[in-house]
Amino acid sequence: METARWATLIAATVTMGLVSGLFYGFAVAVMPGLRRTGDLTVIEVMQRINTAILNGWFLLGYLGAFLFTGVALALHIPSDGRDVLPALVGAQLCCGASMAITGRVNIPLNNALQEAGPAALIGDPAAVRTAFEGPWVRANIWRALLSTAAVGFLAWSLYLEGVAS
Template identity: 60%
Template structure:
């Protein structure tokens, strides 16, 4: 059981770290880097990123974080594993909240941006960008913070686990 708990915690920490890093990169570099671009360029770049990101490597981290954190919670339910349980549950709650934000806010905004069509044919690209950018950025920062909190909780669960074993 001990080895399984450690493997689950490490896997959860790594995959959650990948998601936290992705959202952090958007918040700190991608979106600020696009801020000064022309509206059509902004729309085209974001449309391309939203298509390119849907790949197996992204899904491995994004879905893997939820799955491995849930497994870590289950493995910490036995009486001898309770010490790390609160931190692991907190991580699961934070990561799940980031998925809710993604599903309810960021994905619909991405879909609306895709539905706008070819940027060269959009009659009012400033309006399309205006409906997307500030709201998407704000909620991306929220999910970056939620994922970072989840990562911190998982790190704390590992510390508690190592303290128990050592």
């Protein structure tokens, strides 16, 4: 049981770190870089990214972060390591909130961008960009903050688990 607790904590921390890094990268590099480009470029690049990101490696990290954190939490409920539980609950809540933002804001915006059609054929690319970019960037910043907080909670859980051993 101890090995399973450690393994799930490590898997949760790694996968959450990957997701947090992805959102952070968009917040500090991708979107600021695109902000300096034309409307058609933003639309085309984001359409391509939204298609490319839907792959098994992304899903492993994204879904794995939530699932591994949940399993780690479940494995610690019957344990003597009750000090770890608040940090794991915090991680799960932050991860869940980040996923909720993704589902309620980012994915619908991504879908609307795809439905706008090929960038070169969009009649008013400035309007499409305006409807997408600001709300998407704000939501992504929240996702980056929440997933980073989750990594912090998971790192604290690893520390507490080590102290309790």
